[in-house]
Amino acid sequence: MKLTKISLNNxxxxxxxxxxxxxxxxxxxxxxxxxxxxxxxAIVILALTxxxxxxxxxxxxxFNKNRAIIKGTVKKDKVISKLEVIITEDIKKTxxxxxxxxxxxxxxxxxxxxxxxxxxxEIIKSSPNIRRNLLNIQLSQISKQYLNTxxxxxxxxxxxxxxxxxxxxxxxxxxxxxxxxxxxxIEKVIIIYQKRKEYLDFINQNIDRYYKEISGIGGLKVCYVxxxxxxxxxxxxxxxxxxxxxxxxxxxxLNYGMTMYGPHRDDFFFELNGNNLKFFGSQGQQRxxxxxxxxxxxxxxxxxxxxxxxLLLDDIFSELDLKxxxxxxxxxxxxxxxxxxxxTDLKNxxxxxxxxxxxxxxxxxxxxxx
Numbered sequence: 001m002k003l004t005k006i007s008l009n010n011x012x013x014x015x016x017x018x019x020x021x022x023x024x025x026x027x028x029x030x031x032x033x034x035x036x037x038x039x040x041x042a043i044v045i046l047a048l049t050x051x052x053x054x055x056x057x058x059x060x061x062x063f064n065k066n067r068a069i070i071k072g073t074v075k076k077d078k079v080i081s082k083l084e085v086i087i088t089e090d091i092k093k094t095x096x097x098x099x100x101x102x103x104x105x106x107x108x109x110x111x112x113x114x115x116x117x118x119x120x121x122e123i124i125k126s127s128p129n130i131r132r133n134l135l136n137i138q139l140s141q142i143s144k145q146y147l148n149t150x151x152x153x154x155x156x157x158x159x160x161x162x163x164x165x166x167x168x169x170x171x172x173x174x175x176x177x178x179x180x181x182x183x184x185x186i187e188k189v190i191i192i193y194q195k196r197k198e199y200l201d202f203i204n205q206n207i208d209r210y211y212k213e214i215s216g217i218g219g220l221k222v223c224y225v226x227x228x229x230x231x232x233x234x235x236x237x238x239x240x241x242x243x244x245x246x247x248x249x250x251x252x253x254l255n256y257g258m259t260m261y262g263p264h265r266d267d268f269f270f271e272l273n274g275n276n277l278k279f280f281g282s283q284g285q286q287r288x289x290x291x292x293x294x295x296x297x298x299x300x301x302x303x304x305x306x307x308x309x310x311l312l313l314d315d316i317f318s319e320l321d322l323k324x325x326x327x328x329x330x331x332x333x334x335x336x337x338x339x340x341x342x343x344t345d346l347k348n349x350x351x352x353x354x355x356x357x358x359x360x361x362x363x364x365x366x367x368x369x370x
Contacts, residue, residue: 001112001307002338003043004080005073010065011087012038013365021340022358025333028342029370030362036342039362040115040312043340046072046083047111048137049094049104053119060087074111076307083110105140105147112141112301112309116294116316123293124278124286128267135196135266138297142304146195153188157259160185165257185262186242190235192263193226197233200224200268202303203296211292214327219273220289227265287319291328298337311339322348329353 002023008014013035028036037053044052051060061068067088074081084095093100094107101107122130140147160181167173204221212218228245230238245261246253253260270277270289277286294311301309311332317325325348332339333353346354359370 001305001309002075003046003072003111003310004075006039006042006046007069007071008039008042009069010062011042011068011070012060012062014038014042015062015365017365017367019360019367021338022356023338025329025353025357026338026340027346027354027357027359028340028362028367029345029359031344034362035365035367036362037117037314038365039367040314040340040342042070043072043111043310043312044113044115045085045087046070047113048108048141049085049092052115052117061089072111081110105144105151108147109141109144109305112305112307113312114138114294114297114301114309115312115314116291117314118316118319120290120294121283121286123290124270124281128265131268132264132266135199135268138300139195139199141309142301143195145191149188149191149195153185153192153263156181156185156188157262157264161258164253164259168254168257182243182246185259186239186246189242189262190238193230193238194233194235196263196266197224199300202300203293206296206299207289207292210295210331211288213331214292214324215285215288220292221271222293223269223271225267225269226263227267228261284319288324291316295331298335308335308337311337313339313341315342317341317343317349326350326353 003021004023005018005020007016007018009016019039028039030036041051041053044050067086069087070085072083074083082095082097084093084098086093086095094104095101096107096110123134136150140150160178163173163178163181167175167178200222207222208218208220211220228241230241232238242261249260270281270286270293272281272285272289275281277289281289298308298311301307313332316328320328329350330353333356346359361368361370
């Protein structure tokens with residue numbers, strides 16, 4: 001999968017720009033606040049319909065403009081697709097080859113992206129919600145079943161929580177309806193647990209190798225932590241366990257007025273040689289662990305979708321020493337992945353990687369190929 005071209009209209013600091021891309025490595029250089037990250041963000045929105053950036057979603061549309069438009073051309077094998085995302089204050093429209101796509105689930109997967117930014121340290125440092133969101137985004141790109149199931153799960157979860165409050169306040173309310181909701185929820189729960197477990201197991205097949213290649217030290221793995229302890233992730237075992245958990249904790253959930261158990265309370269953590277990196281890892285180790293996680297995801301996309309995703313690396317080299325920089329570039333080049341990198345300059349980058357790259361200078365929302 002390759003993104004061959006993107007055009008931006010009234011998006012952040014880009015009034016009107018068209019950029020053609022190399023099928024291998026694309027490097028954007030320039031000072032801070034010139035628009036490098038904005039360009040990567042546009043690619044993410046083109047793929048996922050929403051930004052990966054936390055707390056900066058306002059100002060996507062330029063001041064005094066009524067909409068922003070992102071268009072991109074994607075080549076997958078020999079098939080070319082033209083994607084479009086139109087953003088206004090009230091709505092967001094998506095199109096594929098000129099046809100409007102009403103459901104997000106039918107749009108996502110036309111362009112698969114993996115993103116690494118300096119803010120990704122929050123994946124380790126912050127709340128479980130950040131880590132669950134990462135799983136949801138990545139799984140949604142490779143499995144329409146997962147995306148639809150997760151959306152249905154949230155709808156049933158909301159209804160079940162509301163009915164728990166009704167039961168608590170109204171002693172004559174029908175508990176049978178809660179049991180029906182619980183059974184429906186469990187059917188969705190099983191799929192979500194199985195997909196997440198499978199995904200993280202696959203990550204663990206590759207993450208330590210990538211961590212060792214870049215850092216020279218091994219022993220990294222990801223540990224899945226659902227808020228229920230399971231002996232097995234087989235369908236019947238999960239269904240039996242969930243029915244038991246909900247039955248056993250009925251009064252507890254009734255008192256709290258919410259569903260206390262399920263994948264909406266999942267978590268996972270990074271472990272290096274037996275130590276949880278959140279508490280016993282340096283910032284450098286944490287950053288490389290997340291980077292290794294993202295690199296391991298490439299193999300999953302390739303296996304499931306039969307094509308490589310595109311890799312976005314935002315300002316990562318400012319955090320890596322010279323040796324690690326060039327090891328990462330070597331890895332990215334060898335995987336045949338189309339990559340997009342931002343950096344302030346090209347100092348200390350091995351020339352052989354630059355020879356096969358498109359290099360762009362970005363200044364005040366203008367993009368010029370060097």
